Amino acid sequence: xAELTDLTLADARDLLNQGEVSARELTDAHxxxxxxxxxxxxxxxxxxxxxxxxxxxxxxxxAKGGARPLDGLPIAIKDLFSTREVLTTAASHIxxxxxxxxxxxxxxxxxxxxxxxxxxxxxxxxxxxxxxxxTYYGSAKNPWAREGDNRPLVPGGSSGGSAxxxxxxxxxxxxxxxxxxxxxxxxSFTGTVGMKPTYxxxxxxxxxxxxxxxxxxxxxxxxxxDAALMLGAMAGHDPYDSTSVDxxxxxxxxxxxxxxxxxxxxxxxxxxxxxxxxxxxxLWQQGMDWLRQAxxxxxxxxxxxxxxALPAYYIIAPAEASANLARYxxxxxxHRAEDAKSLTEMYERTRAEGFxxxxxxxxxxxxxxxxxxxxxxxxxxxxxxxxxxxxxFREAYREVDVILAPTAPSPAFPVGDLVDDPIAMYLNDVFTxxxxxxxxxxxxxxxxxxxxxxxxxxxxxxxxxxEETVLKAGQVLETAADFRHAPSFVAGS
Amino acid sequence: xxxDEQTVAQIAQLxxxxxxxxxxxxxxEEMGNIIHWVEQLNELDTEGVEPxxxxxxxxxxMRDDVVADGDRQADILKNAPETRHGYFVVPKVVD
Numbered sequence: 001x002a003e004l005t006d007l008t009l010a011d012a013r014d015l016l017n018q019g020e021v022s023a024r025e026l027t028d029a030h031x032x033x034x035x036x037x038x039x040x041x042x043x044x045x046x047x048x049x050x051x052x053x054x055x056x057x058x059x060x061x062x063a064k065g066g067a068r069p070l071d072g073l074p075i076a077i078k079d080l081f082s083t084r085e086v087l088t089t090a091a092s093h094i095x096x097x098x099x100x101x102x103x104x105x106x107x108x109x110x111x112x113x114x115x116x117x118x119x120x121x122x123x124x125x126x127x128x129x130x131x132x133x134x135t136y137y138g139s140a141k142n143p144w145a146r147e148g149d150n151r152p153l154v155p156g157g158s159s160g161g162s163a164x165x166x167x168x169x170x171x172x173x174x175x176x177x178x179x180x181x182x183x184x185x186x187x188s189f190t191g192t193v194g195m196k197p198t199y200x201x202x203x204x205x206x207x208x209x210x211x212x213x214x215x216x217x218x219x220x221x222x223x224x225x226d227a228a229l230m231l232g233a234m235a236g237h238d239p240y241d242s243t244s245v246d247x248x249x250x251x252x253x254x255x256x257x258x259x260x261x262x263x264x265x266x267x268x269x270x271x272x273x274x275x276x277x278x279x280x281x282x283l284w285q286q287g288m289d290w291l292r293q294a295x296x297x298x299x300x301x302x303x304x305x306x307x308x309a310l311p312a313y314y315i316i317a318p319a320e321a322s323a324n325l326a327r328y329x330x331x332x333x334x335h336r337a338e339d340a341k342s343l344t345e346m347y348e349r350t351r352a353e354g355f356x357x358x359x360x361x362x363x364x365x366x367x368x369x370x371x372x373x374x375x376x377x378x379x380x381x382x383x384x385x386x387x388x389x390x391x392x393f394r395e396a397y398r399e400v401d402v403i404l405a406p407t408a409p410s411p412a413f414p415v416g417d418l419v420d421d422p423i424a425m426y427l428n429d430v431f432t433x434x435x436x437x438x439x440x441x442x443x444x445x446x447x448x449x450x451x452x453x454x455x456x457x458x459x460x461x462x463x464x465x466x467e468e469t470v471l472k473a474g475q476v477l478e479t480a481a482d483f484r485h486a487p488s489f490v491a492g493s
Numbered sequence: 494x495x496x497d498e499q500t501v502a503q504i505a506q507l508x509x510x511x512x513x514x515x516x517x518x519x520x521x522e523e524m525g526n527i528i529h530w531v532e533q534l535n536e537l538d539t540e541g542v543e544p545x546x547x548x549x550x551x552x553x554x555m556r557d558d559v560v561a562d563g564d565r566q567a568d569i570l571k572n573a574p575e576t577r578h579g580y581f582v583v584p585k586v587v588d
Contacts, residue, residue: 101568200549213548242553311531322508329509331581333572343586348511360510364501364520365527367508381534383544388537390545422523423530439548464549 004029005169005491009073009226010253012172016062016072023062023072027055027116030074033170033491034118040141040489042155042164044079045087046119054116061114070233071114076171078162079120080127081107081217082206086117090208091125091135094328094354096335104206105238106175106217113233118171122161125356126325127182127210130428132160133419134358142190142412143168143487147453153412156186156428162220163190170491173221173230177207178442179214180313181408181432184459187220187444188407191455191483193474194220195227196432198465199439200245202231203238211320212243214313214436224445224475228252231467245465255468256475261295263473266400270306271431273409280406280456283448287404287458290480291473299400303392308385309434314426315369315382316437321359322366328354361422390438393461402473403461406431407444411454435461443474446483455485496525 004026007015015021031048051074058072082088082100089095103111111117122140124132131154132140140161142153155164159176163186166174176183178196187194195218202217209215219230232253237246267288272281288298330336330350337353340346355363369378396403409430418425435442441464444457458477462470498517501524505512512520566579575582 098572101565101571198549200551239556243547243549245549245551246554305537308534308537311534314527315531315534326509330574331583332569334574336574340584343584344509345511346584347509348506351509352511355510361520361523361527363508363510364504365524367504368496368500368524368528371504371507378528378531380544381539382531383546384539384542385534385537386545387542388539422527 005033007172008223009172009221009229010223012073013070017067023055023058023116024052026072027051027074030118030171037165037168037170037491040143040164040168041138042122042140042161042168042170043076043119044089044091044122044137044161047086047117050086051116051118058114058116068112068114069229070110072116073114073172074116074118075110076118076121076162076165076174077107078123078159078175078177080123080177080208081175082208083107083117083120086120088120088208089136091123091137092354092356092359093136094335094351098333100206102206105203105241106207106234109236110233115233121165121174124158124160125359126208126321127158127177127179128321128358128362129157130181130185130425131418132157133415134356136356139415140164141415143489144190144412144454145488149452151414154189154415156189156412158182159220160186163187163192163194166190166192166220166222167487168489168491173219173226175217175234176220177215177217178436179211179317180436181429183218183220184432184442184444185408185428188455188457189412191446191485191487192220192222193224193227193443193445194218195231195443195467196436196441197231197235197467198441200243201235201465201467203236203241203244205238205241209324211317212324213320214317224471224478225253225256227443228256228471247465250468252467252471255472257472258476258479260291260473260476263296263402263469264400265291265296265298265473266301266396266403267298268301268303268306268396268403268405270303271405273430277410279450280409283456283458284404284406287447287477290477291404294476294480296473298404301396301400301403303396303434305385305388305392306434309389309437310426310430312382312385312389313429313433313437315378316386318362318366319370319379320366322363322370325359325363386437389434393438393440397463402469405459405461407457407459411450411456431459440464441467441470443470445474445477445481447477447481448483449485496521496528
């Protein structure tokens with residue numbers, strides 16, 4: 001059944017619609033693929049029984065003539081989304097045993113569209129990380145390897161398990177969340193497509209909060225069409241999230257016309273950072289050439305405050321995290337330290353035992369920048385810089401329709417290489433964080449291989465709520481790049 | 494700005510995270526490095542710039558102030574480490 005796990009979402013949908021395959025067959029093939037890919041540690045929880053139950057229900061719906069947009073398509077869900085009666089951990093010890101009595105809006109939308117849950121994927125704890133090494137459940141691995149080098153590579157993060165599962169053909173697609181690059185960077189590291197939509201496009205209700213002004217859910221897939229299809233099902237207004245936009249969800253798939261003639265593509269000169277590897281610079285140039293050959297017009301632009309995005313992000317995101325993670329106190333759910341003599345001791349030991357090192361570091365940084373005497377110097381300063389970064393983009397979009405940039409400053413690196421250097425790890429997000437701060441949609445498209453045989457991606461950044469242009473240009477890039485390389489590990493083979 | 498161990502201890506107390514002495518030493522250095530790195534923002538003139546408060550430009554919606562959900566005590570207590578008689582149980586806070 002290897003061929004069933006190699007399908008795109010769109011092709012699997014078409015086969016289901018034509019009666020060539022049943023949801024149950026498709027799901028059985030993927031349940032087996034998930035099991036055979038355990039060495040990647042991409043899943044924290046597998047849900048094979050639930051998957052079969054959902055697939056059977058899907059086949060019954062279809063038999064009655066009521067098939068829905070994603071009916072019968074098996075997908076994986078990042079373990080940051082609350083799933084009713086299914087363990088939800090955020091890859092943290094502090095959420096031990098937590099089975100939500102509610103469903104996140106995004107996953108509810110996916111189940112309403114007929115999708116089938118294969119399991120919950122590994123990630124950096126509370127979505128804090130760029131390598132999927134900050135997890136209570138052990139690092140997820142990248143299914144790709146360097147030529148002539150067996151060392152395991154990170155899948156990127158924080159949505160590393162989702163990226164790994166999709167790249168290894170263990171799931172047709174997966175959800176991710178992106179706060180500073182957590183969908184786009186792992187997609188780049190694994191040769192997959194990942195889209196962070198505009199802030200407000202998807203509801204955040206029921207997604208474990210990291211930094212509420214930045215967090216956004218999005219699809220991780222093996223084609224741009226699949227990203228369009230899946231985003232359409234995930235998105236939509238939610239009266240229970242005041243930051244979700246009350247606007248109709250466009251037909252994203254219909255936007256994939258292939259026609260980008262006359263499209264103005266911004267090339268931000270500040271993204272040519274010192275020490276950028278030649279292979280990434282060449283790929284970026286290649287991307288410009290591909291878009292030009294399809295009739296678009298590359299235009300050099302300036303986003304002058306780009307270099308301040310990362311330090312502003314590493315004030316704002318920890319500040320919001322320190323507030324959001326105050327709720328984990330050992331009282332209402334999750335881990336609790338034993339035999340504490342007082343309530344304060346119980347809180348302090350619960351949080352010391354329950355949080356990993358990076359999470360503690362960010363809570364402490366966040367507490368520091370919000371504390372009396374430092375609030376203006378750090379937190380307000382960062383929010384002002386954020387305004388300037390958003391202004392840079394607004395000015396650029398007076399001239400151009402979409403921006404092309406690299407997604408990550410390097411290909412995937414070996415497990416363990418950056419764990420002792422937080423700032424070096426943070427630099428992974430140098431090309432993704434600016435769009436996050438401005439709330440703009442960003443898409444990773446796999447575009448080529450590095451000199452040692454690893455996937456590299458290009459990023460398209462669009463105007464707020466203009467995912468359609470991003471996806472349209474992304475599909476043109478995808479067609480031109482014709483990226484057909486497979487990772488060295490493929491589930492079930 | 495350098496971050497000393499005493500500052501780390503105060504911040505950790507505010508954040509309700511117990512730290513061992515060797516963690517305080519390591520964190521003082523790590524936090525000092527990170528704070529030093531973010532201080533490059535001071536190169537940028539932000540005089541007269543409004544801090545960003547909302548990401549997507551839209552008016553906050555109002556809804557009717559009515560009960561929309563409720564009577565879910567069992568759900569609310571379901572994941573608690575310890576409960577008694579429909580309450581969460583915590584260590585004693587008064588003598």
